Amino acid sequence: MVSTAEAPPAIATADTPILERLRPLMLPTAFAAGVLLAWQAVVFVFDYPKVILPAPSDIFAALTGNFAEIWQHTVPTIRDTLAGFVLAALFGVGFASLLSFSKLLRDAIYPLIVVIQLVPKIAWTPLFIVWVGIGWQSHLTIATFIGFFPIFIAMMAGLESTDRSLVRLCQGLTATPGRAFWLVRLPASMPYLFAGLKIAITLAVIGVIVAEFISASEGLGFLILKSAALLQTDVIFAAITVLCVLGLVFYGAVHAGEIAVRKWRGE
Amino acid sequence: MNANATLLAAAEVASSAPSPGYVAIDQVRKIYNAGTRHQVEAVAPTSFSVKAGEFVSLLGPSGCGKSTLLMMIAGLEAPTQGSISVAGRAMTSPRAETGIMFQDPTLLPWKSALDNVLFPFRAMNRPVEPEIVERASTLLDHVGLQGFHGHKPRQLSGGMRQRVAICRALVYEPDLLLMDEPFSALDAITRDEMNLVLMKMWEEHHRTAVFVTHSIREAVFLSDRVLVMSRRPGRIIEDVRIPFSRPRGLEIGETIEFNEICGHLRSKIEHRPH
Ligand SMILES: Nc1ncnc2c1ncn2[C@@H]1O[C@H](COP(=O)(O)OP(=O)(O)O)[C@@H](O)[C@H]1O
Ligand SMILES: [Mg+2]
Numbered sequence: 001m002v003s004t005a006e007a008p009p010a011i012a013t014a015d016t017p018i019l020e021r022l023r024p025l026m027l028p029t030a031f032a033a034g035v036l037l038a039w040q041a042v043v044f045v046f047d048y049p050k051v052i053l054p055a056p057s058d059i060f061a062a063l064t065g066n067f068a069e070i071w072q073h074t075v076p077t078i079r080d081t082l083a084g085f086v087l088a089a090l091f092g093v094g095f096a097s098l099l100s101f102s103k104l105l106r107d108a109i110y111p112l113i114v115v116i117q118l119v120p121k122i123a124w125t126p127l128f129i130v131w132v133g134i135g136w137q138s139h140l141t142i143a144t145f146i147g148f149f150p151i152f153i154a155m156m157a158g159l160e161s162t163d164r165s166l167v168r169l170c171q172g173l174t175a176t177p178g179r180a181f182w183l184v185r186l187p188a189s190m191p192y193l194f195a196g197l198k199i200a201i202t203l204a205v206i207g208v209i210v211a212e213f214i215s216a217s218e219g220l221g222f223l224i225l226k227s228a229a230l231l232q233t234d235v236i237f238a239a240i241t242v243l244c245v246l247g248l249v250f251y252g253a254v255h256a257g258e259i260a261v262r263k264w265r266g267e
Numbered sequence: 268m269n270a271n272a273t274l275l276a277a278a279e280v281a282s283s284a285p286s287p288g289y290v291a292i293d294q295v296r297k298i299y300n301a302g303t304r305h306q307v308e309a310v311a312p313t314s315f316s317v318k319a320g321e322f323v324s325l326l327g328p329s330g331c332g333k334s335t336l337l338m339m340i341a342g343l344e345a346p347t348q349g350s351i352s353v354a355g356r357a358m359t360s361p362r363a364e365t366g367i368m369f370q371d372p373t374l375l376p377w378k379s380a381l382d383n384v385l386f387p388f389r390a391m392n393r394p395v396e397p398e399i400v401e402r403a404s405t406l407l408d409h410v411g412l413q414g415f416h417g418h419k420p421r422q423l424s425g426g427m428r429q430r431v432a433i434c435r436a437l438v439y440e441p442d443l444l445l446m447d448e449p450f451s452a453l454d455a456i457t458r459d460e461m462n463l464v465l466m467k468m469w470e471e472h473h474r475t476a477v478f479v480t481h482s483i484r485e486a487v488f489l490s491d492r493v494l495v496m497s498r499r500p501g502r503i504i505e506d507v508r509i510p511f512s513r514p515r516g517l518e519i520g521e522t523i524e525f526n527e528i529c530g531h532l533r534s535k536i537e538h539r540p541h
Contacts, residue, residue, distance in 0.1 A: 163373070165369055165371055165373045166373055166375070168343060168369070168373075169367070169369070169373050169390075170390055171343055171361055172341055172342075172343055172361050172365070172367045173361070173363070173386075173387050173390040173391055174360075174361050174362070174363045174390075174391060175390035175391065175392075176392075179389075179390060179392060180390070183375075183386075183389055183390060184375065187375075187377055264377065265376060265377035
């Protein structure tokens with residue numbers, strides 16, 4: 001009769017040699033280790049003052065030596081970023097879904113949002129501080145605001161890209177618009193949504209840090225600014241290291257969600 | 268279907284008019300983008316009817332308005348003029364008792380074959396009882412998809428996907444089956460296979476069927492009647508009854524009579540009436 005599944009795509013499989021499989025991970029790790037070593041050597045050889053350029057070993061010492069304080073400032077940054085991101089996702093998905101039900105609303109509002117999103121959103125930060133106060137509220141608001149746009153726009157693109165014949169199929173089956181949305185258009189827009197979520201989580205961190213630069217008494221942004229005033233360059237680098245790890249973990253979590261959804265979609 | 272047939276009979280008696288047919292197309296015309304520069308007359312005023320249980324093919328060159336006509340019968344496009352009635356009721360919007368097959372299988376990529384077959388129930392928000400699942404499984408087995416119920420569409424070949432689409436169109440037991448060149452994207456061998464599968468399913472379930480195609484042999488093989496459409500704007504220029512008894516096998520394609528009918532249809536298509 002007919003042949004079964006097509007050949008699997010040429011990606012790493014179980015019988016690829018282990019070295020070959022780890023290559024994408026090992027090469028960058030080795031290169032990063034090389035850079036850190038060179039950095040350490042340069043600082044040692046030219047004897048740069050620690051205030052200008054601390055060596056990786058100094059940064060590590062600052063990280064472990066001040067861990068309690070750094071952690072204390074990490075918690076609010078994580079909290080505001082995640083809360084802002086979740087709100088941005090809810091608003092972005094919700095608003096895009098709403099507009100997808102009404103052509104009138106969509107035509108009236110969508111172009112405006114696309115224009116607003118061209119403006120550098122970080123410039124709005126002081127305004128939010130004036131509006132909602134100097135505390136975590138403004139940090140969370142800016143993270144939500146800045147994360148909303150990529151999610152909204154990706155979700156709109158996803159909903160509009162839904163295969164027209166699938167939509168037709170639903171109409172032919174007398175499905176209500178709500179059911180067609182839930183059964184077809186929402187699942188069909190998932191890959192787009194995740195592209196938006198990945199951008200949004202990165203931007204949400206930036207938003208929170210900038211908000212903490214401007215007005216805060218806690219958070220990694222505040223710690224960086226305070227350490228700069230005290231010329232504690234090694235602590236700045238330690239805080240940046242923590243931010244790198246945070247960024248990786250957040251992005252990785254969204255990516256894991258995407259893989260789970262892809263699996264569910266049978267890809 | 269029986270209930271509908273009874274209704275129809277009752278309506279006939281009541282009006283004592285000539286039988287309107289199960290599907291009745293009355294002076295239907297379709298103009299896309301009417302009144303604009305991009306105005307296209309896809310279907311010229313056309314009338315015909317399809318009897319209950321009849322398998323009718325619409326045959327014509329591509330772009331002649333076959334899909335447009337079928338989509339109007341499905342209630343997915345509104346006629347610009349004229350009226351369409353199905354089972355005695357005027358068509359204004361899609362009806363839940365019509366099954367549709369498109370040129371592409373249009374399966375949900377993230378659902379298994381079985382879930383795709385069950386999709387109409389979810390779309391219509393009807394409960395999926397165990398016996399419905401049973402019926403869907405049986406249909407899949409009947410079209411030769413034993414062992415593939417859990418496969419996702421991308422793990423199936425083109426022919427297998429279209430088999431899933433046949434099952435999906437039949438599972439809620441529609442009284443009318445509309446098919447828009449469902450096999451035209453398949454290779455010739457798979458296409459013959461699919462014609463046999465469709466024939467078998469139709470002979471078992473005996474729905475009224477309207478089948479759109481631009482393949483003459485496919486139309487003759489499957490149909491009780493073949494309606495030939497002119498070039499755009501399409502209208503019916505020939506109505507040919509196909510006399511072969513059922514069940515039919517592919518071997519009828521070798522008979523002289525079959526090829527004579529095909530030849531006749533071909534001459535009608537190639538002879539441009541304007
Ligand atoms: N939605 C549409 N808007 C405008 N023109 C259309 C639309 N759909 C089909 N047409 C035009 O109508 C004509 C008939 O199309 P169609 O019914 O798809 O033909 P067929 O199925 O016989 O190939 C074609 O010229 C096509 O370009
Ligand atoms: Mg067509």
